[in-house]
Amino acid sequence: MKLPPFEYACPAALSEAVALLAAHNGEAKLIAGGQSLVPMLAFRLAAPALLVDLRKLPELRKIEISGNGLVLGSMVRWCDILADARLRVAHPLLTAAVDHVAHYQIRNRGTIGGSVAHADPAAEMPGIVLTCEAEIATVATAGPRVIRAADFFLGPLMTVLEPDEIIVDIRFPAWPPQRRWGFQEFARRRGDFAMAAAAVWYDQDAGGKARNAHVGVIGVGDRPQRLQQVEAVLNASAIDDATIAQAEAAASAAVDPQTDIHASADYRRALVGTMVERALKMSRNGGGKS
Numbered sequence: 001m002k003l004p005p006f007e008y009a010c011p012a013a014l015s016e017a018v019a020l021l022a023a024h025n026g027e028a029k030l031i032a033g034g035q036s037l038v039p040m041l042a043f044r045l046a047a048p049a050l051l052v053d054l055r056k057l058p059e060l061r062k063i064e065i066s067g068n069g070l071v072l073g074s075m076v077r078w079c080d081i082l083a084d085a086r087l088r089v090a091h092p093l094l095t096a097a098v099d100h101v102a103h104y105q106i107r108n109r110g111t112i113g114g115s116v117a118h119a120d121p122a123a124e125m126p127g128i129v130l131t132c133e134a135e136i137a138t139v140a141t142a143g144p145r146v147i148r149a150a151d152f153f154l155g156p157l158m159t160v161l162e163p164d165e166i167i168v169d170i171r172f173p174a175w176p177p178q179r180r181w182g183f184q185e186f187a188r189r190r191g192d193f194a195m196a197a198a199a200v201w202y203d204q205d206a207g208g209k210a211r212n213a214h215v216g217v218i219g220v221g222d223r224p225q226r227l228q229q230v231e232a233v234l235n236a237s238a239i240d241d242a243t244i245a246q247a248e249a250a251a252s253a254a255v256d257p258q259t260d261i262h263a264s265a266d267y268r269r270a271l272v273g274t275m276v277e278r279a280l281k282m283s284r285n286g287g288g289k290s
């Protein structure tokens with residue numbers, strides 16, 4: 001399918017990219033890996049007058065690991081994350097989720113910033129940034145700002161980003177090595193978008209009870225969701241079979257998915273409970289493959 005016509009710019013400075021977006025007053029779009037935008041153009045779901053390519057901006061490709069956490073530039077690709085052995089230690093939940101993103105070819109171009117900006121409700125990374133309380137640092141004509149992931153997603157393919165705003169990097173809080181976590185996803189084929197997925201993490205007190213539990217799900221609503229009801233089940237409890245059964249039931253009860261061409265609402269409700277159950281069982285082994 002042919003794309004609609006557009007002008008193309010490939011600025012060598014971030015300020016130039018912002019100025020181009022601002023000058024086009026909502027009629028320009030950024031292109032990062034193009035793995036979501038190009039299909040949108042092909043299907044005429046978007047027809048911007050100008051594409052502003054971010055590929056000549058090396059400052060958007062940084063991967064920084066420090067005691068304060070992890071900073072991933074918006075142009076960091078899925079393959080960059082999977083190839084960096086340090087990240088499996090610095091943020092094992094993040095890398096486990098990226099293992100499920102798309103297929104080989106797409107992972108060579110698709111970027112973390114593009115995924116978060118695109119805000120597909122079934123995409124892994126919006127769910128991970130939400131569950132991990134990451135922050136999204138941006139720049140626009142109005143200046144830089146830092147947006148909490150909890151405030152970022154408004155609905156399917158909708159975020160708080162302004163038309164002239166560019167994600168610069170995504171900041172994840174430090175991940176203690178002893179933290180328990182699990183990630184489970186169900187998709188029709190490996191690499192397809194999730195029918196449902198769950199990310200869980202918690203710390204443990206001296207008695208082995210969970211505290212600071214975080215549970216996030218994707219594919220079962222119009223945006224990624226934290227499930228506070230499930231977190232309440234986990235906090236101050238041992239993650240034993242009884243707690244996991246309670247958490248599974250709470251997860252199914254907490255979501256309100258729609259029936260669509262892929263699955264009924266009831267199926268997805270049951271599935272998300274199973275994903276939470278499996279993620280918690282995985283967490284008992286300290287994460288890793290279940």
Ligand SMILES: Cc1cc2nc3c(=O)[nH]c(=O)nc-3n(C[C@H](O)[C@H](O)[C@H](O)COP(=O)(O)OP(=O)(O)OC[C@H]3O[C@@H](n4cnc5c(N)ncnc54)[C@H](O)[C@@H]3O)c2cc1C
Pocket residue numbers: 029030031032033034035036037038039054074075100101102103106109110111112113114115116117118122123124125161165166167168191192193194
């Ligand atoms: C067949 C197929 C299967 C896929 N499967 C999955 C999957 O299982 N899971 C998954 O998560 N994704 C999947 N994807 C999507 C893929 O991961 C995309 O790469 C990703 O969602 C978007 O990243 P991108 O760099 O390609 O962004 P682009 O397509 O270039 O851009 C996407 C949107 O983000 C905006 N944007 C890009 N960068 C920025 C920035 N720095 N600041 C502000 N806005 C920006 C663009 O203007 C555009 O609106 C799949 C894609 C395909 C084609």
